[in-house]
Amino acid sequence: MKREQLYFFTFLFIFHCFHYQVQAQQIFPTSTCSTNETNNPCQTYVFYRAIAPELLNLANISDLFSVSRLMISKPSNLSTTTSxxxxxxxxxxxxxxSCNSNHNFSYSNLTYIIKPADTFYQVSTHTYQNLTTYQAVEAVNPTLIPTLLQIGQNVVFPIFCKCPNKTQVLNQVNYLISYVFQPNDNLSSIGEFFGSNVxxxxxxNGEKIQPFDVIYIPVSRIPQFAQPFVTPLSPSSQREERKEVIIGLSVGLGVSCFLLILLISIIGVWYYRELLKRKENINEEKGNKHQLKRMKSSIEEENLMADVSDCLDKYKVYGIHEVKEATAxxxxxxxxxxxxxxxxxGEELYAIKKMKWNAYEQLKILQKVNHGNLVRLEGFSIDPEDGNCYLVYEYVENGSLYSWLNKERLNMKKLDWKTRLRIAIDVANGLQYIHEHTRPKVxxxxxxxxxxxxxxxxxxxIANFGLAKSGCNAITMHIVGTQGYIAPEYLADGIVTTKMDxxxxxxxxxxxxxxxxxxxEEGKVLWLNVDKVLEGGEEMKQLKLKQWMDEVLIDENCSLEGVMNVMAVAIACLQKDPSRRPSMVDIVYTLCKSDDLHFDFSEDGLSVTPISAR
Incomplete structure (x- = not known):
């Protein structure tokens, strides 16, 4: 290669690196975050405007931001979720x-499904109204090619946000609302609108604010908007309106006089008839009140049904009278x-779960799953009078695994090792399905x-999807679950991934x-120090394992090697570092290799034998 060519390519390389560095600095806004901020992660809000034609209802907007309609209507001061x-x-x-350490900037990850004609730029500027930038979308989706997007593809859109720091919290700043600065905005009008100050x-935000920049509005409480906004009439429209009112009043006065004369002439007859019908009217009034109550219940039921309209095709909607009659x-x-x-x-036995009206997210998840190792939802019912929802599930005859292991039932047989192993594989198969075969993952x-x-x-x-989350790699401040089963990273940082399951x-x-x-009873978790069970020589391992094993299994004289293999899987699952835990695919594969599985595995005659024996 000639020296001139070498110089030329060297110059191009340096120019490219410099250009990429400048471009990278422009991907995210200039303000940075720190992972040790007081409220990191935090619950905050973005200001959004309804836009025609597709985003003029809460259903579409709630799907766009992956929240429920009620979560939008309440802070937005809306009286209904369906208007x-x-x-x-x-x-x-x-x-x-939350603060992302890779980009040193705070944002909220929202998953968006690509539609026809969508681009990163169009969705960022129009659909999300400049609450993010297409450069930021490219940065958080490094494996996607913007010019080769597929319809139905999931893309993460980082919505810019910010959590209050320690000083701001001390100054009663509880929220920093994300707002896109408009060309006709000024800080005084924004401050007045949100109850803040310049x-x-x-x-x-500093003083150098440009149109369409995302700024953060400090507030101590959620502002109350007057809904809806009414556009003032122009002076000419007001004059026309006054003219129409005068004409209307004149006509109305004339008609009123005529009706008054007519009324006086028939008042005697009317009074006489009223006396005769008084008793009848009292009864009719009672009937009207009853009808009004029915109408109110019907409207409330209509609103509740609107929340689950997407699920009506898949599930049967039972009448509340059917549910009450079934359960006496x-x-x-x-x-x-x-x-x-x-x-x-009818003639079918069901399990009916009574709950307050918070089943929308659960129904959205359940309608996506269909697997033999998940309890099947048959339908639901709504009681508009008390706001309760009733989920109607298939009835599973033998109750919970908890009751079998803890001998809650009288005359309950003891679970042998093969049955326990089969139960473990069934649960693993159910988890593998929701982790690997649903989009997004559950x-x-x-x-x-x-x-x-x-x-x-x-x-x-597997039953009870009441706490289930559609989509993972999220962070929540609301920690829920059962003590003894909660993964350490979720308890400490609110990190939601499949590895917590x-x-x-x-x-x-x-x-x-x-x-x-x-x-x-003392509050000590079972998994504490479990990693030490399989330390030492073979005899030491077997001795420690017997100290852990259920006496039922020891009396059964089951294979210690088979139990030891399952114990090894359990220890792998209980690693404190979630990245070191196996996937459910690996777990199912490992458990199915057990020599203890040489038996008729199901009522359908599927024979499962160890892989080594095939």
Whole structure:
């Protein structure tokens, strides 16, 4: 290569590196974040305007931001979740904001499904109204090619946000609302609109604010918008309106005089008839009140049904009278456990779960899953009078795994090792399905023995998706779950991934091996120091394992090697570092290799043998 060519390519390389560095600096706004901020992560809000034609209802907007309609209507001061919105009607939408260490900037990850003609630029500027930039979208989706997007593809859009620092919290700043600065805006009008002030806005955002920049508005409480906004009439329109009012009043006065004369002439007849009908009218009034009550219930039911309109095609909607009749008015005699009742609808026995109206997210998840190791939802019912929702599930005859391991039932047979291993594989198969075969992935978040039900053939089914999360790699401030099963990273940082289900599954394996509960009466968790069980020589391992094992299994004289292999899987699942835990695919593969699986595996005659024996 000639020297001139070498110089030329060297110059191009340096220019490219410099250009990339400048471009990278422009991807995210200039303000940075720190992971040790007071409220990191935090719950905050973005200001959004309803836009025609596709985003003039809460249903589409709530899907866009992955929140429920109620979560938007309440802070936005809307009286209903079903009424259509006006163009540019202001909304406050809740998001979870966190500081990303890779980009040193705070944003909320929202998953968007690509539609025809979508581009990163179009979705960023129009759909998300400049709350992010297409450069930021490219940065957080490095594996996607912007010019080769596929319809139906999931793309993460980082919505810019900010959490209050320690000083701001001390100054009663509870939220920093993300707002896109418009060309006709000024800081005074923005401050007045949100109940803030110019100095606070400058302290947070600086003075160099350009149109379409995302700025952060410090507030101590959520501002209350007057909904809806009414556009004032022009002077000419006001004059026309006054003229029409005068004409209307004149006509109305003339008609009123005529009617008054007519009324006086027939008042005697009317009074006489009223006396005769008084008794009849009292009864009619009672009927009207009853009808009004029915109409009110009908409207409330209509609003509730609108929330689950996407699910109506898949599930049967039962009448509330059917549910009440099936459970004898929710009699204690029909109670299974907690708020779950059993009852016959027609000739079929069902499990009916009574809950307050918060089942929308659960129904959205359940309509996407269909697997033999998940309890099947048959339908639901809504009671508009008390706002309750009733989920109607298939009835699983043999109750929960918890009751079998803890001998809650009288005359209950003891679970042998092969049955326990088969239960473990059933649960693993169910988790593998929701982790690998649903889009987006589903995290159950509450895997435990009381949420694992056993049918008439002692096959396991995962139940209760009340805490399930569609999509993972999210961060939440609202920690929920059952003590003894909660993964350390979720408890400490609120990180939601499929690996938290893997951790909980490891605890279930320990319960199958030991017959003990996940947490004892003293509050000590079962998985503590479990990693030391398989340390030492072979004899030492077997001795330690026997000290852990359920006496039922020792009396059965089952294969110690098979139990040891399952214990190894449990220890792998219970690694404190989630990246070191195996996937459910690996777990299913490992458990199915067990020599203890040389038996007829299902009622359909599927024979499962160890891979080594094939």
């Amino acid at each position: 259509p919105l006006l163009p540019n009607q202001p909304l406050l939408i809740p998001i979870t904001c 100095k606070s806005l400058i302290d947070v 008015g929710f009699s204690p005699n029909c109670l299974i456990q907690g708020s779950v009742y059993k009852g016959y609808i 995290v159950h978040k509450d895997i435990k023995t009381s949420n694992i039900l056993l049918d008439g053939n002692m096959r396991a089914k 893997v951790f909980s599954f490891g605890v279930v394996l320990l319960e199958l091996i030991t017959g003990k509960e996940a947490i004892n």
